[in-house]
Amino acid sequence: MLVSFLTSKRSLSTLLLVVSVLMLGACSDDDILPPSPLPDFDEQIQVEELWSADVDDGVDENYLVLTPAITERWVYAASYDGEVIKLNRADGDEVWEIDTEHRITGGVGAGYGLVVYGTDNGEAVALSEEDGSEVWKVELSGQVLATPAVSASRVVVQTMDGQLHALNRETGKKEWIYDTPIPNLTLRGSSSPVIVGEVTLAGFANGRLVAVKTESGAVGWEYPVSEPQGRSELERLVDLDGRFWVKRNVVYAATYQGKLAAIDIPTGRLLWQKPFSTYAGVSEKLDRVYVVDQDSVIKVLDAVSGAEVWTTDLFKGRRLSAITPVGVHAVVGDFEGYLHWLHYRDGRIQARVRVDRDGLRAAPIVKDDIVYVQGNSGELAAFKVIEK
Numbered sequence: 001m002l003v004s005f006l007t008s009k010r011s012l013s014t015l016l017l018v019v020s021v022l023m024l025g026a027c028s029d030d031d032i033l034p035p036s037p038l039p040d041f042d043e044q045i046q047v048e049e050l051w052s053a054d055v056d057d058g059v060d061e062n063y064l065v066l067t068p069a070i071t072e073r074w075v076y077a078a079s080y081d082g083e084v085i086k087l088n089r090a091d092g093d094e095v096w097e098i099d100t101e102h103r104i105t106g107g108v109g110a111g112y113g114l115v116v117y118g119t120d121n122g123e124a125v126a127l128s129e130e131d132g133s134e135v136w137k138v139e140l141s142g143q144v145l146a147t148p149a150v151s152a153s154r155v156v157v158q159t160m161d162g163q164l165h166a167l168n169r170e171t172g173k174k175e176w177i178y179d180t181p182i183p184n185l186t187l188r189g190s191s192s193p194v195i196v197g198e199v200t201l202a203g204f205a206n207g208r209l210v211a212v213k214t215e216s217g218a219v220g221w222e223y224p225v226s227e228p229q230g231r232s233e234l235e236r237l238v239d240l241d242g243r244f245w246v247k248r249n250v251v252y253a254a255t256y257q258g259k260l261a262a263i264d265i266p267t268g269r270l271l272w273q274k275p276f277s278t279y280a281g282v283s284e285k286l287d288r289v290y291v292v293d294q295d296s297v298i299k300v301l302d303a304v305s306g307a308e309v310w311t312t313d314l315f316k317g318r319r320l321s322a323i324t325p326v327g328v329h330a331v332v333g334d335f336e337g338y339l340h341w342l343h344y345r346d347g348r349i350q351a352r353v354r355v356d357r358d359g360l361r362a363a364p365i366v367k368d369d370i371v372y373v374q375g376n377s378g379e380l381a382a383f384k385v386i387e388k
Contacts, residue, residue: 033295035317035335041349045329045341049353050370050382051092056083058358058378062105067147067362068374069110074129075372076115077380078104084115084127089367092382098132100125106144106190109155112169116155118144124157124167136172140165147192149200154214156193156200164193164202164210166217176217182206191253191281196246196265203240207255211268221268226258243281243322243363245289247303252282252289260291262306272306281363285325288344292332296320298347312347315340322363324371327385331371333360339373339383355381 056079059066068077074095075087082102086095102125107117114135115127122142126135142161149156154175155167162182166175182205191203200214207226212219225240244253250271254260260276263269276299280292287303296318300309319335329341329350337356342349356375364373371383 033317035319036313036315038336038338039314039349041352043352044343044348044350046386047341047351047353047383048386050384052379052381053077053085053087053092053094055079055085055374055378055380056081058356058374058376059361064105064145065362066104066107066374067365068372068380069108069115069147070365070367070372071110074110075380075382076108076110076129077374078108078117079378080104084108084117084132086115086129086132087380089382096132098127100127100134106146106157106192107148109148109150111150112152114150114155114169116148116150116157118146118148118157118159120144122159124148124155124165124172126155126172138165138167138172138174141177145190149193149195151195151214154195154200156195156202156214158190158193158202160190162204162206164200164212166200166214178202178210178212178217178219180204180206180208180210180222191240191242191244194244194246194251196251199265201244201246201251201265203244203253203255205239205241207240207258209240209244209251209253209261209263211265223261223263223268223270225253225261225263225273226255239279241279243283245282245284247284250303252284252303254278254282254291256294260289260301260306262289262303274301274306280320281322283322283324283330283363285330286328286344288325290323290325290330292320292323296334298323298332298342300344300347310345310347312342314347314349319359319361321360324364324366326364326366326371327369329385331364331366331373333362333364333373333375335359337375337379339364339371341385351385353383355379 055077082100103120142159146158164178193202261273262271277294289301321333323332341351356379358377
């Protein structure tokens with residue numbers, strides 16, 4: 001876990017990392033959870049790598065999460081050093097590669113003809129899906145660590161200072177801004193806004209989840225998934241930093257040192273909640289909610305009631321990514337770059353492949369039962385389960 005002090009000005013990633021290292025240096029060795037050894041297992045399924053590609057040096061030495069954007073035909077991915085690529089989703093063949101000369105810290109989002117990313121200088125940049133040429137660039141209020149969300153009329157970008165910016169998709173013009181106060185001390189990261197129908201959902205470092213009208217910016221509801229408690233800044237950290245998940249009319253969200261909650265999207269009504277702490281995020285499939293806690297213990301809960309179904313601590317301390325369902329399995333990455341397939345019924349390990357020796361921080365993405373994952377060093381790969 002990395003933490004950062006928020007400043008009112010746009011801050012460079014280098015400064016944030018220095019602060020993070022200083023904070024971690026203040027912790028004792030007893031506070032560091034040693035990683036569990038790689039678990040032994042009997043392979044139950046066969047996993048085939050469909051293709052792989054390199055995205056420059058990935059996040060380089062920075063504590064960032066850069067995820068690819070997957071559309072019906074294409075894959076778009078970016079590196080911290082400014083490379084953006086377009087690949088054929090079927091075979092991984094490169095369509096175009098652009099050196100933007102930006103320091104990319106948030107991205108990428110894609111759709112409706114645009115590929116959008118955020119920079120460490122607080123800019124949102126849109127490229128043409130067709131050839132990678134720059135369509136527009138807009139200066140925002142702070143550094144962007146979240147993946148921008150793209151709709152038919154708006155591009156929604158979240159900045160580290162607690163603001164949500166809605167930009168005109170065609171021109172980049174600022175249409176509205178949602179602003180919420182956040183603590184001086186936050187986790188080094190940000191959940192990404194999600195557009196659901198006419199509503200944009202966004203989570204913030206103050207532990208609040210908000211629903212706003214995508215067109216107008218009018219606030220539909222705000223829900224405090226967690227409230228700060230304790231005397232010190234560290235004790236009061238309740239950052240909604242990880243991925244939240246939308247299924248039908250329900251959003252599942254969890255915070256650090258707080259709670260896991262299921263909330264009705266149309267009304268903002270709480271359906272259920274459980275004490276929980278995570279900075280990885282949530283997913284749901286087959287009425288099961290998958291979460292990875294701050295110690296990398298995996299828990300699976302009933303989506304309707306929140307009752308625990310199963311848990312496994314086989315990966316404790318292995319700094320897992322968020323877990324993503326695929327078919328009757330769930331996939332999760334770890335700090336050594338291994339991608340693990342678990343059975344949805346009981347968490348038994350079914351298969352394992354190594355993707356990137358620098359580790360997997362970004363959660364796997366699943367489309368049409370194909371798993372796409374981008375590693376810290378820029379290794380991007382697609383996998384599929386092959387029936388034996």
